[in-house]
Amino acid sequence: MNYRATGITLNPFKPYFNLSNEELKKRGMRRYVVDDDGYPCRVSLVNAPLGENILLVNFDHQPAHSPYKSGGPIFVRETDMEPAEFINELPEVAKGRMLSVRAYDDEDLICDADIVIGDELEGLIERFFGDEQVSYLHVHNAKRGCYAFRVDRA
Numbered sequence: 001m002n003y004r005a006t007g008i009t010l011n012p013f014k015p016y017f018n019l020s021n022e023e024l025k026k027r028g029m030r031r032y033v034v035d036d037d038g039y040p041c042r043v044s045l046v047n048a049p050l051g052e053n054i055l056l057v058n059f060d061h062q063p064a065h066s067p068y069k070s071g072g073p074i075f076v077r078e079t080d081m082e083p084a085e086f087i088n089e090l091p092e093v094a095k096g097r098m099l100s101v102r103a104y105d106d107e108d109l110i111c112d113a114d115i116v117i118g119d120e121l122e123g124l125i126e127r128f129f130g131d132e133q134v135s136y137l138h139v140h141n142a143k144r145g146c147y148a149f150r151v152d153r154a
Helices: 011-018 021-026 118-129
Strands: 003-006 030-033 053-062 070-077 085-087 098-104 110-117 136-141 147-153
Touching (some): 098 118, 110 118, 118 136
Antiparallel strands (some): 030 053, 053 070, 098 110, 098 136
């Protein structure tokens, strides 16, 4: 089964990188300096390098007009301008993490869901896309529930 994993666009977040920490806090955002590998960027789909500034912001990962409309915290790096795209390959941020995967139909309703260690994600993608009802997938980090990336049929 061919699939495509994609990051989000940085465009909505660009203006925030020039704000002071106090201005960010007023908007419910935070700036962090990366001090370990626990800061996965949702644009590049890689862990941000040590010492880099990164923003923690709220993102509407499921903006659809549906009961499953949802948003949550994500990290974004200032240096990543283009959304990552992986064809038949898993992004770095999936590997070794416990993931929650939600399968949506064409009406943006969840029709299946499961949890998996990232190294076994491809098998779950194949299983979900084997069901004609499944239109796309959202992958989340299971422990904190943060949105990670989207998967579509390629």
